[in-house]
Amino acid sequence: MENTFIPYEKALSILEVHKGDFPEENRDLEECIGAYLAEDLIADRDFPPFDRVTMDGIAIVYSTFESGKRDFHIEDTAAAGTPQKKLADTSNCIEVMTGAIMPNGVDTVIRYEDLTIEDNKATINLDALKYKQNVHFKGIDIAKGTVIVSKGKQLSSAEINIAAAVGKATLKVQKMPKVVIFSTGDELVPVDQTPELHQIRRSNIYGIQATLKEWGLASDLQHLADDKEEMLRTISKSLEEYDLFIFTGGVSKGKFDYLPDVLEELKVEKHFHKIQQRPGKPFWFGSNTNGKKIFALPGNPVSSFVCVYMYLQFWLQKSLGIEPETHFVKLKNDVEFKPDLVYFLEATLESQSDGSLVAEAKKGNGSGDFANLVKTDGFLILPQNKSQFFANEVYPFVSYRTKW
Numbered sequence: 001m002e003n004t005f006i007p008y009e010k011a012l013s014i015l016e017v018h019k020g021d022f023p024e025e026n027r028d029l030e031e032c033i034g035a036y037l038a039e040d041l042i043a044d045r046d047f048p049p050f051d052r053v054t055m056d057g058i059a060i061v062y063s064t065f066e067s068g069k070r071d072f073h074i075e076d077t078a079a080a081g082t083p084q085k086k087l088a089d090t091s092n093c094i095e096v097m098t099g100a101i102m103p104n105g106v107d108t109v110i111r112y113e114d115l116t117i118e119d120n121k122a123t124i125n126l127d128a129l130k131y132k133q134n135v136h137f138k139g140i141d142i143a144k145g146t147v148i149v150s151k152g153k154q155l156s157s158a159e160i161n162i163a164a165a166v167g168k169a170t171l172k173v174q175k176m177p178k179v180v181i182f183s184t185g186d187e188l189v190p191v192d193q194t195p196e197l198h199q200i201r202r203s204n205i206y207g208i209q210a211t212l213k214e215w216g217l218a219s220d221l222q223h224l225a226d227d228k229e230e231m232l233r234t235i236s237k238s239l240e241e242y243d244l245f246i247f248t249g250g251v252s253k254g255k256f257d258y259l260p261d262v263l264e265e266l267k268v269e270k271h272f273h274k275i276q277q278r279p280g281k282p283f284w285f286g287s288n289t290n291g292k293k294i295f296a297l298p299g300n301p302v303s304s305f306v307c308v309y310m311y312l313q314f315w316l317q318k319s320l321g322i323e324p325e326t327h328f329v330k331l332k333n334d335v336e337f338k339p340d341l342v343y344f345l346e347a348t349l350e351s352q353s354d355g356s357l358v359a360e361a362k363k364g365n366g367s368g369d370f371a372n373l374v375k376t377d378g379f380l381i382l383p384q385n386k387s388q389f390f391a392n393e394v395y396p397f398v399s400y401r402t403k404w
C-alpha cells in the first residue's frame with residue numbers, strides 16, 4: 001500500500017504502474033469508429049493506384065496542341081472502371097471521365113466546359129493549357145508499403161476511409177474494458193425525477209459516461225444508496241462482471257462515506273487515497289488481484305470531472321500505449337493560490353492574432369460549481385511549488401472541449 005495524500009506526479013506514476021492490459025480483437029470495419037487501432041494500416045497499393053483523370057472531358061497529347069492544333073477527332077471513350085485505353089493517332093483525342101485510368105499515349109486533360117463537341121470532333125476553346133493538367137498521378141499521395149495510420153490511433157472517419165481503401169473489412173483493435181459508473185448517495189434522484197428540496201439529480205455519472213464515450217469506452221450506469229451492506233452486496237456482484245469501476249462520492253470523511261472501507265472489505269487493494277490537489281483531494285484508486293481497476297472519485301462535480309481528465313485519461317492512454325501529450329498555453333491574468341497543492345483551475349481558451357493560445361483563468365465557486373465548467377474550456381495545471389502565477393507565464397492546459 002502506498003502512502004496517502006500524495007503529490008500529483010506520484011499519483012500519475014502509481015496509475016502507470018497499474019495500467020490496464022487490454023486484449024486485442026478483430027472487429028468489422030463498420031463497428032470501428034472510436035476504437036483504438038491495434039495494427040498499422042499499410043498502403044497495399046499506391047495512392048492513387050494509377051494516373052487518375054480528375055475532370056470529365058478529353059485527353060490529348062500536349063505537344064499536338066502546342067503545335068497549333070485545336071480540333072481533335074474523338075477516337076474512343078475511357079469510362080471510370082474500364083481497363084486502360086490507348087491513343088492510336090497522336091492528332092486525335094480520347095474522351096475521358098473522372099476516375100478513369102489515363103489512356104496510354106495521352107498526357108493532358110481538358111474539361112468539357114472548355115470544349116465544343118460536334119460530329120465526333122472536340123474543339124478546344126482555350127489559348128493555353130498546362131502540360132499534364134487535370135491528372136492525379138500514381139503514388140503522388142502515398143507510396144505502396146507506407147504506414148498510413150499507426151497502431152494506437154483512435155479511429156475517426158478519416159482513418160476508417162483509409163482502412164476501407166487498403167482492403168481491411170475487419171480491423172485489429174483494442175478490446176476495451178467493461179465499465180460501470182456508480183453514483184453514490186441518498187440525496188441523489190434519477191434525472192427524470194423532480195427532486196425534493198434536500199435532493200439533487202445524479203448528474204455526475206452522465207458527464208463521465210459522455211466523456212468515456214468520446215474516448216471509445218462504453219459504460220453502464222448504476223446507483224448505490226448510502227447503505228454499507230447494500231454497497232458490499234452490489235459491488236461484490238459487479239466485481240464479477242465489470243473490469244473498470246468508476247464511483248463518484250462517498251470517499252471523504254463523512255459519516256456515510258463508506259466506499260473506501262467497502263472496497264477494502266471486498267479485497268480491493270488501495271494504491272492511494274487523497275492527492276495534494278484542489279479540487280479532487282479525496283480521490284481513491286485501487287485494484288484487485290483479478291486486474292479490476294477502481295477509480296473512486298470525489299462526489300463534488302468539479303472534483304470528479306477534474307479527476308476524469310487528469311487521471312482516468314492518463315491511465316487510459318498509458319493502458320493503450322499512447323504517450324500522453326502536454327499542451328502549454330499562456331496565462332492571460334494573474335492568479336494567486338496559496339495552499340501547498342497542485343491547482344487545477346478552470347479557464348477559457350482564446351487564440352491570439354499571433355497564433356498563440358491564451359488561457360483566462362475563471363475560478364468558480366468551489367468544486368460544487370459545475371455550472372462554471374460550461375463557461376470554461378479546460379483546466380490549467382498550476383504547480384504545487386508556487387503561489388503566484390503571472391500573466392504571460394506558460395502552464396500546461398487540459399482541454400475538455402477540443403481534442404488535442
Ligand SMILES: Nc1nc2c(c(=O)[nH]1)N[C@H]1C(S)=C(S)[C@@H](COP(=O)(O)OP(=O)(O)OC[C@H]3O[C@@H](n4cnc5c(N)ncnc54)[C@H](O)[C@@H]3O)O[C@H]1N2
Nearest residue numbers: 183202203204205249250251252253257281298299300303
Ligand atoms: N471533514 C471533511 N470534509 C470534507 C473533506 C475533508 O477533507 N474533510 N473533503 C471535501 C472534499 S475536498 C470533497 S471533494 C468532498 C468529497 O466528498 P465525497 O467524495 O465523500 O462525496 P459525497 O460526500 O458523496 O458528495 C459530495 C458532494 O457531491 C455531490 N454529489 C455526489 N455525487 C453526485 C452526483 N452523482 N451528481 C451530482 N452531485 C453529486 C453530493 O451531493 C455532495 O454535495 O468532501 C468534502 N468534505
Ligand code: MOO
Nearest residue numbers: 279280281303367
Ligand atoms: O477536492 Mo474537493 O474537490 O476540493 O471539493
Ligand SMILES: [Mg+2]
Nearest residue numbers: 250252254257
Ligand atoms: Mg462525503
